[in-house]
Amino acid sequence: MFFNSSRFIKSLSLLLIALLSVSGCSRSSAVLNKPSTNPRRITDDAGREVFLPDRVDRVISLAPNLTEIVFAVGAGRSLVGDTTYCDYPVEAKNIEKVGDTQHPNLERIIALKPQVVLVSTASQLEVFTEQLRSHNIAVFVTDPHDLEGVFRSIEQVGKIVGYMEQATALVSSLRARAMAVDNALKQSPRIRTFYQLSAEPLYTAGHDSFVTDLLERAGADSVTANVPGAWPRYSAEAALAARPDAIILPTGGSMGEGNGTIAKALATSPAAKTGRVYKINDDHLVRPGPRAVEGLEEMARALHPEAFK
Amino acid sequence: MTSLRQANQNRVTLRRTIITLLVLVAALVIVVGTASLLGSERLPVSNSLCALTTLGTRQCGLTSDHFDILFQIRLPRILLAAAVGGSLATAGASYQALLRNPLAEPYLLGVSNGAAVGTMLALLFFGSLEWSRPLMAFAGALVATFAVYRLARGRVGATPERLILAGVIVTTFLSSIIVFVTTMMDATRIRSFTFWLLGDLSGANTGLLPVPIAVVVVGAIILSLNARSLNLLMLGERDAFDLGVEVGRVRVTIFLIASLLVGSSVAASGSVGYVGLVVPHLTRLSVGSDNRISIPSATLGGALFVIIADTIARTVIAPRELPVGAITALIGAPLFIYLLKRV
Numbered sequence: 001m002f003f004n005s006s007r008f009i010k011s012l013s014l015l016l017i018a019l020l021s022v023s024g025c026s027r028s029s030a031v032l033n034k035p036s037t038n039p040r041r042i043t044d045d046a047g048r049e050v051f052l053p054d055r056v057d058r059v060i061s062l063a064p065n066l067t068e069i070v071f072a073v074g075a076g077r078s079l080v081g082d083t084t085y086c087d088y089p090v091e092a093k094n095i096e097k098v099g100d101t102q103h104p105n106l107e108r109i110i111a112l113k114p115q116v117v118l119v120s121t122a123s124q125l126e127v128f129t130e131q132l133r134s135h136n137i138a139v140f141v142t143d144p145h146d147l148e149g150v151f152r153s154i155e156q157v158g159k160i161v162g163y164m165e166q167a168t169a170l171v172s173s174l175r176a177r178a179m180a181v182d183n184a185l186k187q188s189p190r191i192r193t194f195y196q197l198s199a200e201p202l203y204t205a206g207h208d209s210f211v212t213d214l215l216e217r218a219g220a221d222s223v224t225a226n227v228p229g230a231w232p233r234y235s236a237e238a239a240l241a242a243r244p245d246a247i248i249l250p251t252g253g254s255m256g257e258g259n260g261t262i263a264k265a266l267a268t269s270p271a272a273k274t275g276r277v278y279k280i281n282d283d284h285l286v287r288p289g290p291r292a293v294e295g296l297e298e299m300a301r302a303l304h305p306e307a308f309k
Numbered sequence: 310m311t312s313l314r315q316a317n318q319n320r321v322t323l324r325r326t327i328i329t330l331l332v333l334v335a336a337l338v339i340v341v342g343t344a345s346l347l348g349s350e351r352l353p354v355s356n357s358l359c360a361l362t363t364l365g366t367r368q369c370g371l372t373s374d375h376f377d378i379l380f381q382i383r384l385p386r387i388l389l390a391a392a393v394g395g396s397l398a399t400a401g402a403s404y405q406a407l408l409r410n411p412l413a414e415p416y417l418l419g420v421s422n423g424a425a426v427g428t429m430l431a432l433l434f435f436g437s438l439e440w441s442r443p444l445m446a447f448a449g450a451l452v453a454t455f456a457v458y459r460l461a462r463g464r465v466g467a468t469p470e471r472l473i474l475a476g477v478i479v480t481t482f483l484s485s486i487i488v489f490v491t492t493m494m495d496a497t498r499i500r501s502f503t504f505w506l507l508g509d510l511s512g513a514n515t516g517l518l519p520v521p522i523a524v525v526v527v528g529a530i531i532l533s534l535n536a537r538s539l540n541l542l543m544l545g546e547r548d549a550f551d552l553g554v555e556v557g558r559v560r561v562t563i564f565l566i567a568s569l570l571v572g573s574s575v576a577a578s579g580s581v582g583y584v585g586l587v588v589p590h591l592t593r594l595s596v597g598s599d600n601r602i603s604i605p606s607a608t609l610g611g612a613l614f615v616i617i618a619d620t621i622a623r624t625v626i627a628p629r630e631l632p633v634g635a636i637t638a639l640i641g642a643p644l645f646i647y648l649l650k651r652v
Binding site for chain 2: 103200201202224227228229232233234235236237238240241243264265268
């Protein structure tokens with residue numbers, strides 16, 4: 001043995017204690033965001049209570065849809081950090097990057113001294129959320145399962161950043177557009193539709209996805225509406241047996257060329273035979289933000305051109 | 310006198326081999342048949358059996374959708390499962406015999422990860438060329454095999470401990486390369502990739518299906534033909550050499566063919582774990598350690614094992630699916646412990 005193990009452990013633990021207390025100090029002085037005057041208390045989609053100062057002007061977004069919401073309510077200047085996937089609007093690209101949605105960098109986030117970090121459950125950052133919380137950084141989690149949930153996210157983010165009026169106005173204009181689609185489709189028959197998130201392996205939109213609600217509103221009966229989960233891995237033979245009359249391919253946005261062709265199992269479907277395969281910009285469909293309504297309109301027009309003459 | 314006894318013994322071995330293999334082939338036919346009747350969609354049993362026995366030449370009253378499900382989706386996937394299972398188990402059985410190490414198997418030796426890195430590079434640089442995947446996987450498997458072998462050979466020769474250490478080192482090194490590349494890749498491709506790393510057989514209905522099938526048939530035959538030399542090699546390299554085994558040639562053949570087997574299966578389905586370790590041990594425990602029986606038995610046993618695992622993977626939460634690698638480990642580990650305890 002090179003060292004006396006018990007002494008080594010003792011000094012190691014002393015060192016650890018010292019380190020912990022130092023980081024504890026810096027934490028309380030630097031990034032503690034508990035405001036001195038009456039903190040606001042907001043409950044997020046994960047059911048957590050989030051304490052926020054009255055004025056929030058340092059926000060980090062860890063998902064492109066949340067970045068879009070912050071800009072859409074007019075609070076783009078409060079955004080001090082976002083992810084490499086945040087590419088809309090163009091200004092979002094110039095915001096300091098804290099990593100991508102799956103691998104955000106804790107140190108950089110702490111260094112940016114945010115008052116709140118916005119997180120989408122889609123990024124699967126439960127552990128990371130806990131880490132941020134343990135550094136006394138307020139984390140607000142959004143988890144919309146339908147278009148109303150997206151509207152609620154917009155209003156909540158608006159409330160957090162102090163742009164409530166703009167958020168309310170935005171939501172009512174978006175809701176009006178959704179209603180317009182609804183009215184246009186009153187007479188239209190529903191179309192059995194398969195939503196192909198990716199062909200290989202085959203992924204679709206399941207029961208918990210807000211896309212399932214968008215499909216419903218666009219006059220489609222999603223053949224996978226009752227499959228558990230938000231984005232389930234789907235059986236090829238089940239897709240073949242479902243015989244959808246239309247197929248939606250989210251592609252052309254962030255996906256680029258990806259997902260541009262239907263899965264082999266769908267080649268014999270009525271949708272493929274009659275050519276009812278529709279490519280819709282994936283950025284409008286996989287991001288539960290303001291542009292989801294554009295996705296809704298695009299799907300509705302593709303599926304029911306007769307209703308929008 | 311001795312030669313007469315040996316000839317007699319050979320005849321006994323031959324008969325035992327044939328009986329064992331016939332039993333396994335019969336089991337394979339039954340399992341393939343059963344697996345093609347199971348899936349997220351329920352197919353009419355008698356019509357499907359009728360169509361299966363005519364090998365798809367007659368529709369036997371099946372609707373065209375059911376016919377497509379059976380012959381375009383299920384059967385290719387079952388064949389791929391058989392090829393992958395057979396490849397990995399055959400490779401594992403030969404590594405264990407050649408290296409005289411019960412832990413030698415494609416995954417622990419780093420060969421699977423070598424093939425995975427090869428496939429990944431093929432996807433990154435020659436994405437549109439399907440053929441590049443098995444080729445690059447083969448190359449990756451070969452490089453990993455020789456790296457491990459060279460690392461394992463110290464001044465005192467390749468001890469079993471050194472070999473496994475070298476394997477673990479190469480495996481973890483290659484794993485970190487995989488993690489690095491998947492992190493660098495853009496988000497839309499990560500999903501399919503992480504699934505693939507766990508072993509995924511859903512890519513069965515591509516034009517490349519004949520590759521793993523041809524490789525497993527040819528590879529299993531070549532390795533079985535080397536079984537006699539492997540038996541002698543189990544006595545030790547020097548003794549084998551004295552008994553007339555061309556040790557160098559046999560070693561190169563086994564490494565080449567095993568890398569080919571692992572490469573083709575990883576390129577087609579990702580890294581399906583546990584098969585190369587569990588199946589050869591299971592077959593050795595039940596048919597004995599004579600490689601003339603145990604290597605071809607491992608091929609058929611591996612095929613059976615992965616078909617059963619994949620049938621569970623695609624039915625247990627249907628219409629959703631699990632990666633097959635999760636199931637092979639889930640049933641492989643307890644099965645292995647049970648058999649170890651019994652011996």
